[in-house]
Amino acid sequence: MGYMKALVGFALFVSLLLAGCAGNKLVGTWDATGGPVAMKYTFGSDGSMKVLVSLPLPTGTAEFTAVGKYTVDGDSVTTVGESVSVKGVTGGLVDMIKSEVEKQLKKEVKSKITWESNDRFTLDMDGQVVTFNRVKQ
Secondary structure (H helix, E strand, O other), rough: OHHHHHHHHHHHEEEEEEEOOHHHHOOEEEEEEEOOOEEEEEEOOOOEEEEEEEEEEEEEEEEEEEEEEOOOEOOEEEEEEEEEEEEEEEOOHHHHHHHHHHOOOOEEEEEEEEEEEOOOOEEEEEEEEEEEEEEOO
């Protein structure tokens, strides 16, 4: 994966971390697809959220974990990213991406989602449509 694709993928990751989802049916773990990198989201009943991204790079894989909070008001969701950490490959591009993510933390973002079923929804982020599928336990 080229550096530009990695940056675009991680920009989407940040947007989705901050954009969130809706409703109590959101509680659980979700695979997010449709962007340049795959992401796994976990939403807690206490309003917590965790996002995992494995970003393959020429020098190895960087594993990003971001945590935050979400609240729901009808079909509107407000999310706030709180922290991000990295395991695996560090330095260079990875440090730059982490720094960009950290600049977006603590900012409230409102979003609207479209539920297709209790186990699937889509989120449109400025024209980038991402599909979320519930991970069956």
